[in-house]
Amino acid sequence: MERPHVVMLSAPGQGHINPMLKLADILHSKGFFITFVTTDHTHQKVLASQGPDALQGFVGFRFEIIPDGVSLPSSGSQEHVVKWCLVTYENCVAPFKDLLMRLNNSTGVPKITCVVYNWLMTFALHVAEELRIPAFVFMTMSACGFIGSLYLDDLIQRGYTPLKDESQLTNGYLDTPVDFLPGLKDIRLRDLPSFIRTVDADGLIFKFGKVASEKCLEAKGLILNTFDLLETDVLNVLNSMFQKVYTIGPLLSHIVTGPTKSLCLNLWKEEDHGYMEWLDQQRPSSVIYVNFGSLITITTEELIEFAWGLANSNHPFLWVIRPDLVEGHCDILPKGFIDKTKDRSYLLSWCAQEEVISHNSIGGFLTHCGWNSTLESVNSGVPMICWPRFDDQCTNARYICKQWGTGIEIDEDVQREQVTGKLKELMEGDKGKEMRKNVIHWKQRAKSATIQGGSSYENIVRLTMDITRIFS
Known part of the structure; x- marks a missing residue:
C-alpha cells in the first residue's frame, strides 16, 4: 500500500539542514515516505566531514542531490549568503523539476504528495x-x-529604510523606535532583520529579503520551528496572513524513535571527541559555552577581544573556533592566552551542540543568536550572552533580552572589558540568577508544547492530517 510521499528541500547551510532533517525524521516516524533533497555543495561538504554512509538512507527515507553550481564559500557576510541563495536559485530550477518528474515516474516510489521547502x-x-x-x-x-521582513514595504513607505546615508549606521538613528509593526514589542530599527540597513533600495540583500519573504505567502501553509506561548502576539498576526500556520517547535524536543534517530548531516568534521569527557569533569552550571554558529565570520580584533574577555572572567569555558571563523586567518589566538586559560578551557573546531548545551556543566551560552541556537538554549534551560550579527539574529537577541528575560547583550563593537563584565553578571550576579529562573520557565513551556496534548504536538498531528488529506 502506498503512503504519503513528502519531498523536502533544504537550503545549503548547517542551520537550515538541522531543523529540516528533524522535521523529516518526525514525518517519517508517522509513516510518511521521505525524499530529502540537498544540493551538490551540501553533498560535498557532508562527504568530506562524514563520508558516503551519511547519505545512504534506508527504508522509506531516501536522499537525492541536485546540482547547484555553487562555488561561493559556505560562510561569511550576509551578502555572501544572499549571493549563495541567488546562485542556487538560478541553477536549481531545472534540476529540481527534473527530479520531481523522475520521482513521480519511478517504480517502487510513491507519487509525490507535497513538497516542503526551505x-x-x-x-x-x-x-x-x-x-x-x-x-x-x-x-x-x-x-x-520573519514578520519584520514581511512588513518591509511599510518601513519603506514610512521612510525608515533605505537609510539616507551611511552615517545613520553609527549616529544613533538605528535606535529609533518602530512601534507600528503588528505583533512586535519594544522594537528599534536595529532589532529588525539587518538587510534593512542599506542606502540602496536596489541592493542585492534588500531586494532578496523582500521577495523571499513575500513569496512565502503563496505557499499552502507556513511551518514554523517555534511554539505558541513563546511568540504569541506575532503568531496571531501570521495566522491572519497565511492560509495555514503550523507551529511545531522546538523540533529537538519531540521524542522520535526509529532508524532516523541518529541521522545527521554535518558540514563540519569533529576532529576532537574529548570535549564531553572534559565537561564531565566540570562542576554543574560552571562552564561558559561559546559558539558563533556555522556561518558568520569575525575579525582578528574581535577574536582577540573575546579571547581576553573570556580569560579575564576566570570561569571555565568551551569555545568552538571553526577553521574559517576568522576572516582570512587561523591560529591567531593572542600570545599568552593559552597559557593563562589552559587549566580551565577547551578549544575545538566543531562539536555536537545539542549534546554540549544540554550538559549539566554548562552555565551560560555566548552566542550569535541564530534561531537554532536560541531554541537549543531555551530547551536546555541555559541563559545567553547575545552578540547578533545579521538577519533575524538581531530580533532574536532583542526578544531574548527584553521579552523573555533569558539573556544579556554585548555591544556590536566588542570590547574585552564588557565581555568579562557580562560573563560575570551572568555567572555570578543577581541578573544571572533571574535569567536562569526565566529560561527554566521557558524550558518547561517548551517541553509542555511538544508532549501529547501540547500545542506543537497537536500541530504536528494537524500537519500530518492535512498532508494525508492531499494524499487521499
Missing part, C-alpha cells in the same frame, strides 16, 4: 505549482524575525 529556496514553490504539487514553506528563522 523559505530561501523560493524556486521550489514555482516548480511545485507548475507540476500541480502542493507546497508548504518551512521557516527556519523566528516568527518575530
Whole structure:
C-alpha cells in the first residue's frame, strides 16, 4: 500500500539542514515516505566531514542531490549568503523539476504528495505549482524575525529604510523606535532583520529579503520551528496572513524513535571527541559555552577581544573556533592566552551542540543568536550572552533580552572589558540568577508544547492530517 510521499528541500547551510532533517525524521516516524533533497555543495561538504554512509538512507527515507553550481564559500557576510541563495536559485530550477518528474515516474516510489521547502529556496514553490504539487514553506528563522521582513514595504513607505546615508549606521538613528509593526514589542530599527540597513533600495540583500519573504505567502501553509506561548502576539498576526500556520517547535524536543534517530548531516568534521569527557569533569552550571554558529565570520580584533574577555572572567569555558571563523586567518589566538586559560578551557573546531548545551556543566551560552541556537538554549534551560550579527539574529537577541528575560547583550563593537563584565553578571550576579529562573520557565513551556496534548504536538498531528488529506 502506498503512503504519503513528502519531498523536502533544504537550503545549503548547517542551520537550515538541522531543523529540516528533524522535521523529516518526525514525518517519517508517522509513516510518511521521505525524499530529502540537498544540493551538490551540501553533498560535498557532508562527504568530506562524514563520508558516503551519511547519505545512504534506508527504508522509506531516501536522499537525492541536485546540482547547484555553487562555488561561493559556505560562510561569511550576509551578502555572501544572499549571493549563495541567488546562485542556487538560478541553477536549481531545472534540476529540481527534473527530479520531481523522475520521482513521480519511478517504480517502487510513491507519487509525490507535497513538497516542503526551505523559505530561501523560493524556486521550489514555482516548480511545485507548475507540476500541480502542493507546497508548504518551512521557516527556519523566528516568527518575530520573519514578520519584520514581511512588513518591509511599510518601513519603506514610512521612510525608515533605505537609510539616507551611511552615517545613520553609527549616529544613533538605528535606535529609533518602530512601534507600528503588528505583533512586535519594544522594537528599534536595529532589532529588525539587518538587510534593512542599506542606502540602496536596489541592493542585492534588500531586494532578496523582500521577495523571499513575500513569496512565502503563496505557499499552502507556513511551518514554523517555534511554539505558541513563546511568540504569541506575532503568531496571531501570521495566522491572519497565511492560509495555514503550523507551529511545531522546538523540533529537538519531540521524542522520535526509529532508524532516523541518529541521522545527521554535518558540514563540519569533529576532529576532537574529548570535549564531553572534559565537561564531565566540570562542576554543574560552571562552564561558559561559546559558539558563533556555522556561518558568520569575525575579525582578528574581535577574536582577540573575546579571547581576553573570556580569560579575564576566570570561569571555565568551551569555545568552538571553526577553521574559517576568522576572516582570512587561523591560529591567531593572542600570545599568552593559552597559557593563562589552559587549566580551565577547551578549544575545538566543531562539536555536537545539542549534546554540549544540554550538559549539566554548562552555565551560560555566548552566542550569535541564530534561531537554532536560541531554541537549543531555551530547551536546555541555559541563559545567553547575545552578540547578533545579521538577519533575524538581531530580533532574536532583542526578544531574548527584553521579552523573555533569558539573556544579556554585548555591544556590536566588542570590547574585552564588557565581555568579562557580562560573563560575570551572568555567572555570578543577581541578573544571572533571574535569567536562569526565566529560561527554566521557558524550558518547561517548551517541553509542555511538544508532549501529547501540547500545542506543537497537536500541530504536528494537524500537519500530518492535512498532508494525508492531499494524499487521499
